[in-house]
Amino acid sequence: MAAILRDLLRHNAEFRIGVLLVGSVLLLSVLASFSPFPPENVYVVPPDLPPSSTYWFGTTSRGQDVFWQLTFAIRNTLLFGCIVAIISRLLALVIGLLSGYSGGWIDRALMSVNDTFIVMPLLPILVLFYFVMRDRMSWLMLALIMAGLGWAYDARLIRSVAMSLKTREFTQTSLFSGMSTRQILVQEHLPYVMPIVFSSAMNNMVWSIGLEVTLAVLGFTDINRPSIGGMIYWANQHTAMVAGVWWWIAFPTIAVVMTFVGLFLLAISTNQYIDPRSRLGRVGDVT
Amino acid sequence: MTIAPATQAGPSDSARPILTVCDLKAYYRTNHYGIKRDVKAVDGISLTVRRGEIYGLAGESSSGKTTLIKTIAGAIRPPMEVVTGSVEFAFLPGYDGLHRAPPAEVARIRWRRLSCIMQGSMNVLNPVRRIRSSFVDFAYPHIGGDRAQFEQKVVAHLARVRLEASVLDAYPRELSGGMRQRVTLALATICRPEFIIADEPTTALDVVVQKEVLGVIGGLQREIGASVMLVTHDMGVHAYLTNRLGIMYAGRLVEEAATGEIFRNPLHPYTKRLISSLPRIGDDTPRRGLEGAPPNLADPPSGCRFHPRCPLAMEVCRHQVPAMLESAPSHRVACFAVNGDDRA
Amino acid sequence: MPITWVPPFRFGIPGARMKSYLAYVARRSGQLVLVIFIGINLAYVISHASPIDPVEQSISAVTSYGNTAPDAIEQMRSSLRELYGLGGSPIEQYLAFWRRILSADFGPSLSAFPTPVATLIGRALPWTAGLLTASTVIAWGLGNLLGGLAGYYQNNRGLKAMGVIAMGLHPMPYYILALLLLIVFGFLWPVLPITGGAAMNLPQAWTLEFMMSVLQHAILPALSLILVGVGGWFLGMRSLVSNVVTEDYVAYAELAGVRPWRILSFYVMRNALVPQVTGLAMSLGGIFNGAVITEKVFGYPGVGSLLVDAVYAGDYALVLGVTTISILGVSIGVFVIDLLYPLLDPRVKVS
Numbered sequence: 001m002a003a004i005l006r007d008l009l010r011h012n013a014e015f016r017i018g019v020l021l022v023g024s025v026l027l028l029s030v031l032a033s034f035s036p037f038p039p040e041n042v043y044v045v046p047p048d049l050p051p052s053s054t055y056w057f058g059t060t061s062r063g064q065d066v067f068w069q070l071t072f073a074i075r076n077t078l079l080f081g082c083i084v085a086i087i088s089r090l091l092a093l094v095i096g097l098l099s100g101y102s103g104g105w106i107d108r109a110l111m112s113v114n115d116t117f118i119v120m121p122l123l124p125i126l127v128l129f130y131f132v133m134r135d136r137m138s139w140l141m142l143a144l145i146m147a148g149l150g151w152a153y154d155a156r157l158i159r160s161v162a163m164s165l166k167t168r169e170f171t172q173t174s175l176f177s178g179m180s181t182r183q184i185l186v187q188e189h190l191p192y193v194m195p196i197v198f199s200s201a202m203n204n205m206v207w208s209i210g211l212e213v214t215l216a217v218l219g220f221t222d223i224n225r226p227s228i229g230g231m232i233y234w235a236n237q238h239t240a241m242v243a244g245v246w247w248w249i250a251f252p253t254i255a256v257v258m259t260f261v262g263l264f265l266l267a268i269s270t271n272q273y274i275d276p277r278s279r280l281g282r283v284g285d286v287t
Numbered sequence: 288m289t290i291a292p293a294t295q296a297g298p299s300d301s302a303r304p305i306l307t308v309c310d311l312k313a314y315y316r317t318n319h320y321g322i323k324r325d326v327k328a329v330d331g332i333s334l335t336v337r338r339g340e341i342y343g344l345a346g347e348s349s350s351g352k353t354t355l356i357k358t359i360a361g362a363i364r365p366p367m368e369v370v371t372g373s374v375e376f377a378f379l380p381g382y383d384g385l386h387r388a389p390p391a392e393v394a395r396i397r398w399r400r401l402s403c404i405m406q407g408s409m410n411v412l413n414p415v416r417r418i419r420s421s422f423v424d425f426a427y428p429h430i431g432g433d434r435a436q437f438e439q440k441v442v443a444h445l446a447r448v449r450l451e452a453s454v455l456d457a458y459p460r461e462l463s464g465g466m467r468q469r470v471t472l473a474l475a476t477i478c479r480p481e482f483i484i485a486d487e488p489t490t491a492l493d494v495v496v497q498k499e500v501l502g503v504i505g506g507l508q509r510e511i512g513a514s515v516m517l518v519t520h521d522m523g524v525h526a527y528l529t530n531r532l533g534i535m536y537a538g539r540l541v542e543e544a545a546t547g548e549i550f551r552n553p554l555h556p557y558t559k560r561l562i563s564s565l566p567r568i569g570d571d572t573p574r575r576g577l578e579g580a581p582p583n584l585a586d587p588p589s590g591c592r593f594h595p596r597c598p599l600a601m602e603v604c605r606h607q608v609p610a611m612l613e614s615a616p617s618h619r620v621a622c623f624a625v626n627g628d629d630r631a
Numbered sequence: 632m633p634i635t636w637v638p639p640f641r642f643g644i645p646g647a648r649m650k651s652y653l654a655y656v657a658r659r660s661g662q663l664v665l666v667i668f669i670g671i672n673l674a675y676v677i678s679h680a681s682p683i684d685p686v687e688q689s690i691s692a693v694t695s696y697g698n699t700a701p702d703a704i705e706q707m708r709s710s711l712r713e714l715y716g717l718g719g720s721p722i723e724q725y726l727a728f729w730r731r732i733l734s735a736d737f738g739p740s741l742s743a744f745p746t747p748v749a750t751l752i753g754r755a756l757p758w759t760a761g762l763l764t765a766s767t768v769i770a771w772g773l774g775n776l777l778g779g780l781a782g783y784y785q786n787n788r789g790l791k792a793m794g795v796i797a798m799g800l801h802p803m804p805y806y807i808l809a810l811l812l813l814i815v816f817g818f819l820w821p822v823l824p825i826t827g828g829a830a831m832n833l834p835q836a837w838t839l840e841f842m843m844s845v846l847q848h849a850i851l852p853a854l855s856l857i858l859v860g861v862g863g864w865f866l867g868m869r870s871l872v873s874n875v876v877t878e879d880y881v882a883y884a885e886l887a888g889v890r891p892w893r894i895l896s897f898y899v900m901r902n903a904l905v906p907q908v909t910g911l912a913m914s915l916g917g918i919f920n921g922a923v924i925t926e927k928v929f930g931y932p933g934v935g936s937l938l939v940d941a942v943y944a945g946d947y948a949l950v951l952g953v954t955t956i957s958i959l960g961v962s963i964g965v966f967v968i969d970l971l972y973p974l975l976d977p978r979v980k981v982s
Contacts, residue, residue, distance in 0.1 A: 007321075010321065011321055014798075112662060112665055113665075113669070115662060115666075116662075116665055116666045116669050116670070118913050118916070119666050119912075119913070119915070119916055119961060119962055119965050120666065120669075120670055120673075120916055120958065120961070121915075121916040121917075121919045121920060121957050121958065121961045122916065122920065123919070123920035123923050123924075124923070124938060124953060124954040124957040124958070125670075125673060125674065125677065125954065125958075127938060127939075127942060127950065127954070128674060128677050128678060128950060128951070128954045129677055130942070131678075131942050131947070131950050132677060132678055153913070206802055209804075210804040210805075211920070213804055213806060213807075214804065214805070214806050214920070214924050217806050217924070218924070218927065218939055218942075220942065229806075232806075232810075241814065241818070249810070253807055253810065253811075256804070256807065257803065257807060260802040260803060260804065261798075261799060261802050261803075263802070264798070264801065264802035265798070268798075268866075360886055361886075362882060362885065362886055393888065394888045394890070395888075396888075397886065397887060397888025398887045398888050399888075402886075402887070403883070403886045403887075405879065405882075405883055405886070410878065410879040410880060411879045411880050411882075411883040412880055412883075413880050413884070413897070413898055413901075413902070414880065414902065414977075414978060415901055415902055415905070415975070415976060415977060415978075416897065416901070420897070424884065424887070424889050424893065424897070425884075425887040425888075425889065428888075458977045458978075460977070460978055
């Protein structure tokens, strides 16, 4: 594992940049624990001050320190993305493995439902959710809903891996030696599927955070809980751009762009690493 | 534009070989995540092919046959690199290989003078377009004329390989493996080239179709007088079709002679084992294989590459590369045990 | 020549290929119906399973504007209940819901009372459809073209630079890019209009002046959608082409001396485009999401803005209507692409 990381860091520029970006963002989110201000409080500092040595990222029109707000916002946003990624991985794994391995009508039925969720435009549905739930929609509920809707694309990926594994010889051998379907899926197939799960988790995080930011910017989430989209929402409410309080929008934007580009780079560099073509070139490495 | 038969035999013409390969070395050079490797797939091969002859190349998998073929055909893509040596066709003189000649000249001779029948003919046809498009793309630029006439010529040619005109409308998926192979044969011969490279043309076909395909190759070759370089690990195919045979081992040529001579009187220890391992009707003695494993071309044995598995290995075999010398008329061998270890 | 007899084989029987295509169309239609069914049921479940009564919501939104007599509120309540199909048992509600959907009757909009929701959507839909179609076609086409060239000519520095830009643009969320464009063209270099679908003072007619104004106003939202989309198609096509280039049939065509541009067009791109068409179908939902937020940022009068404003106004019927139409629209778009797919890939057959 450490050897893999070292390889990637040394030779893959995309991985390096990705680690740098995501690392910085993670650092920010960790700093939230050291914040002198509780995140929900407003008017704790003089409002509308530009970045200076006292207030590194300036202050907002609501009297909050942009830097410390940002740490909480990033932390919540990342946490949100992680939860959605984890739950939807589980769903995607179960459905993808089951579908790919079983074949037949189970596969067809699951894939029909799967394709339905791939095609479905999720934003209107989430907006409808918000509309009927209003203030009762907590971020946890939103995370669960998105996880329940966002497994489809990756389930297909996992399914195709499962299908190709199914026809491989070692599967037949396991079958003939009496392993049950569940045993085969977990013990034999899972190790092949894990790398895809990892890189698809990155992509999924980009997707879910993107959707959450979009909803938050429109004000369709719990706006009292600091999040990146929430910060931008409040900035818009106070017409920050027009009022010249650019730092209120700039810093969250930069942070979220760093997050996305970083996660994306991690996803593609690990994908490259997993790619069998480049793997062959590494066979026989004696260090 | 008519296509004249490729060989206008004149005494000087027939003496000059159509293909000359001189000390060719082609390696696969990779550099992934800091690990550099050189796979020495073709390491110093020299041979010639005469006009109108069928030259076979035999050897086990990973002997370098396919790399040699690719280099001769000029299908060189990274990580493959031609390190040194030359490949010269009589119809494209003056350059050391197709990869060194200007693209315009190469485009002129491709398919018209030099064509290929590749391994895995299952996949060599564009899956999203009809068979007709392959003929139009490959042959029409050379044959030209009006399209209707061209199509007639194609149909007539297809008949020679026993295919109906309706094949032109089909997609590759709709044809059986044997049919696709026959389409490829027709495709490769329609411009009546002077040199045909055939890489495992009968692998993955069932035996009946194999015999047919070989018959078609032989018949077409006789008709248009082309030279053929036939690469396959199947000795039976070589026995059936080829005039001369070259045996490859680990990226080098170890023996070369007329096909009959190789079968009757193999000289190199490797060839001897190869021939003796073939089943013979009426002969019940158990066949013996070769001990050991084929060498790793990224880190091959020093000197003669066969020495770890050779029953006649001597001290010199470990240090020096044996030269390919004519041990008998038209019979070349690279072996110190056969030629003597004369150090000049 | 060998004497084996090869039985004559007739190809291209129009019947067989057509039959296989029709079977494919049948399957895809089935999928379309399934998507619409599940989607609309989902909308129903969400809106009817909530703890908050949409009627009460609307009532409170209306009454918050001032004093209303109690019996007027009662009248409003009962008529809204009827309008929103909330009377009767759950089964009756469900059936009534479907009946109304199938007759495209979403009732009147609350925020624009008494304009029917269907009218509002009808007005906004052409704007969204135009914007989406144009930007998707441009992003997909341009992205695939450049990506294909980048995958084939891997040493070209310009194309490599484009790749780096694509990697930066692709993960960018739609909102951020729209915001950036808004800042650049709204505040820093105000040469393009940043709100509206067309100049307000022009009559909505098919005049050249109006058309030009429409185009001008569409540039920024379209640019926003295109920039985000093109990166993804570029990267995908580049990777596909790098793989296709190693295929046997490409190598064979090169051995045959087929001209490079011909190989690039008919052997490489043609084959690499096939999965990109599937990808297009799968990403329509995401592109629509992007269009919604982009429209809101630029005040573009499409269904996206309509949806967001409807939520702000508490207009239940409009929200439900737009959601339903979005599901329908995207599914039909995917269906159309699915129908065109076999034309590109003749390998599709009855399984």
